[in-house]
Amino acid sequence: MRSHSSYVAFLIHRVSGLCLALFIPVHLYVISLLLNDPERLDQFLTWTSTPLVKFSECILIFFAAAHLTGGVRIIVYEWFSANSKQGPWIVASIVLSFVVGVIFLISSSLWIANYKSIQLRNPNPMF
16 A cells, blocks of 8 residues: 555655745745845855755755645646546656756756856956
């Protein structure tokens, strides 16, 4: 029973929801830094440019996409009284989540490379 695709979809949906819920306080903390302590925000933003944090952001985007597609799958199932053949919907939601995560990883890597090349050309930008 626990190896059934519906159970795997259930687990992915719950784990992604938990991770997103744990992210909310961190996000609120960063917003508070923006409002109350800009110097610490700059330090935090410097830290967020590390590869481990960028990879963690990609995992978070994957979780958001997995939670979204899992929720849409549940809504479609309930609204349209779909039969017990949820397998294709489950696979589609997981594949779509993975694709969104990979696209974010690639775009994030390209953005970092572009940003670093701009910094090398102009090390003292005027703000």
